[in-house]
Amino acid sequence: MKKTTCFSWLFCVFGALFFQSCARPVVKEEVPEKKPNIVFIYLDDLGYGDVSAYQSGTLQTPNMDILANGGLRFTNGYSSSATCTPSRFALLTGTYPWRNQNAKILPGTAPLIIDTAQVTLPKILRKQGYHTAVIGKWHLGLGTGFVDWNQEISPNPKHVGFDHSYILAATQDRVPTVYIENGRVVNLDPNDPISVDYDKNFEGEPTAITNPEMLTMKWHHGHNNSIVNGIPRIGYMKGGQSAKWSDVDMADHFLEKGKAYIKEKAKSENPFFLFFPMQQPHVPRTPHPRFEGKSGMGPRGDALLEADWVIGELYKTLEEEGLLENTLIFFSSDNGPVLNDGYYDDAVEKLGNHTPAGPFRGGKYSLYEAGTRVPFITYWKGKIQPGVSDALVTQIDLLASLAALVGSEETGPDSQNLLDALLGKTQKGRESFVMEAYTKTALRAGDWVMIPPYPGPAVEKNVNIEMGNSPDYQLFNLKDDPGQKNNLAQSNPEKLEEMKKKYQEIRGD
Numbered sequence: 233m234k235k236t237t238c239f240s241w242l243f244c245v246f247g248a249l250f251f252q253s254c255a256r257p258v259v260k261e262e263v264p265e266k267k268p269n270i271v272f273i274y275l276d277d278l279g280y281g282d283v284s285a286y287q288s289g290t291l292q293t294p295n296m297d298i299l300a301n302g303g304l305r306f307t308n309g310y311s312s313s314a315t316c317t318p319s320r321f322a323l324l325t326g327t328y329p330w331r332n333q334n335a336k337i338l339p340g341t342a343p344l345i346i347d348t349a350q351v352t353l354p355k356i357l358r359k360q361g362y363h364t365a366v367i368g369k370w371h372l373g374l375g376t377g378f379v380d381w382n383q384e385i386s387p388n389p390k391h392v393g394f395d396h397s398y399i400l401a402a403t404q405d406r407v408p409t410v411y412i413e414n415g416r417v418v419n420l421d422p423n424d425p426i427s428v429d430y431d432k433n434f435e436g437e438p439t440a441i442t443n444p445e446m447l448t449m450k451w452h453h454g455h456n457n458s459i460v461n462g463i464p465r466i467g468y469m470k471g472g473q474s475a476k477w478s479d480v481d482m483a484d485h486f487l488e489k490g491k492a493y494i495k496e497k498a499k500s501e502n503p504f505f506l507f508f509p510m511q512q513p514h515v516p517r518t519p520h521p522r523f524e525g526k527s528g529m530g531p532r533g534d535a536l537l538e539a540d541w542v543i544g545e546l547y548k549t550l551e552e553e554g555l556l557e558n559t560l561i562f563f564s565s566d567n568g569p570v571l572n573d574g575y576y577d578d579a580v581e582k583l584g585n586h587t588p589a590g591p592f593r594g595g596k597y598s599l600y601e602a603g604t605r606v607p608f609i610t611y612w613k614g615k616i617q618p619g620v621s622d623a624l625v626t627q628i629d630l631l632a633s634l635a636a637l638v639g640s641e642e643t644g645p646d647s648q649n650l651l652d653a654l655l656g657k658t659q660k661g662r663e664s665f666v667m668e669a670y671t672k673t674a675l676r677a678g679d680w681v682m683i684p685p686y687p688g689p690a691v692e693k694n695v696n697i698e699m700g701n702s703p704d705y706q707l708f709n710l711k712d713d714p715g716q717k718n719n720l721a722q723s724n725p726e727k728l729e730e731m732k733k734k735y736q737e738i739r740g741d
């Protein structure tokens with residue numbers, strides 16, 4: 233690696249001597265001789281306080297803690313949005329989700345929202361010699377309009393940069409409840425074709441409303457359409473019996489696929505990028521029976537223990553394959569926590585003293601901090617010094633930062649190269665960031681957060697989460713007030729004006 237740097241230097245020095253100028257006087261980021269493998273472990277609705285290394289909850293997550301304590305644990309790490317699709321869109325494209333009006337919670341039938349001509353993180357890595365894979369939850373849409381689930385679905389993750397994909401289309405609570413491998417539904421019987429509709433049911437098919445006696449899980453709000461494995465879902469589905477997943481085996485299933493991928497790629501000369509978006513602790517929470525009752529917190533806690541175990545197994549696989557020293561692991565969540573997200577599953581009743589949101593206000597769907605302030609960890613054995621970083625970092629920045637790591641100059645519109653912060657070489661992160669929740673946005677700049685006025689309920693009753701809506705501007709100093717209790721908008725008008733100006737500059741409206 234030193235050699236490359238030396239060479240560029242010599243080239244510049246001699247270039248400058250002979251030609252009086254050097255075309256690129258900037259020394260490029262050091263590119264490690266052997267490019268590291270990159271593994272993204274991305275949970276679904278995991279809160280800042282759900283990871284025990286974040287020292288706020290009561291649940292023990294020993295395997296997440298191995299990453300957190302053996303790597304760099306960020307305290308100011310953000311997902312780009314308080315919901316799933318927009319966060320994933322931003323992570324893969326380095327683009328603020330509020331720039332794309334389709335980046336909102338998608339039904340299972342939605343078309344792919346990433347433009348296939350767009351720069352994406354997996355495309356960048358692929359150009360640099362990486363084999364790329366996504367194994368887990370997708371939720372970025374598939375196809376271009378009407379999807380025929382009985383044919384190869386295209387475009388699919390391959391068209392945005394993933395050489396291999398093994399996914400669930402949307403969420404565990406949305407139909408179709410099947411796995412899709414490289415654009416094709418797995419285990420589909422052509423004599424039992426799949427039909428999916430989000431507006432109307434198929435004649436004669438049971439739903440949670442017509443056949444409540446078939447339910448093994450009760451719905452609280454939404455989630456009263458087709459029934460699969462006793463669980464009522466969002467959307468209607470017919471056919472595809474042999475292809476339907478088993479909910480309680482989902483974690484084992486994705487783990488098995490992830491392990492197999494790592495083992496296969498360990499034999500290759502080329503590096504790999506594995507995006508491993510997990511389904512826990514999103515609803516419906518269906519931990520395998522061997523985790524049932526283990527947390528004392530009901531299915532949400534049990535699903536978290538299951539997820540923690542999966543992470544431990546993945547880590548062990550990397551270790552056994554001798555890959556740990558040459559693999560950068562990124563661990564985070566797509567948005568903040570929610571307890572009741574549409575099913576009666578004791579998440580509220582059995583919470584006890586656990587604090588999924590950590591010290592923060594709000595939760596999933598919210599513009600307050602808990603919506604987007606998530607566990608955020610980088611781990612690279614022998615390369616990243618264990619520690620804690622307060623640098624302001626966001627998931628949008630992974631694209632430019634990892635591009636720099638692998639020697640690419642490509643970037644996304646809003647992605648910043650924070651590689652030094654992610655590797656722990658500096659505590660300097662971003663200056664500012666515009667977070668998103670349900671298409672609403674707010675500004676974080678330095679220690680300050682400004683939330684513009686928004687109509688709508690202060691508390692979303694179904695999920696019992698404070699959304700951040702208020703008829704007035706809200707201004708908080710997170711350094712003194714991480715829980716966003718004291719609105720300083722009235723008492724600090726200068727700061728408010730400064731924040732408004734900065735916000736408008738970034739939003740461009």
Ligand code: NG6
Binds near residue numbers: 276317337
């Ligand atoms: C909401 C669902 C919620 C969850 C969420 C998506 C209802 C009433 N609520 O619409 O249960 O599926 O969408 O979550 O249907 S996310 O993490 O994928 O963004």
Ligand code: CA
Binds near residue numbers: 277316566
């Ligand atoms: Ca989510």
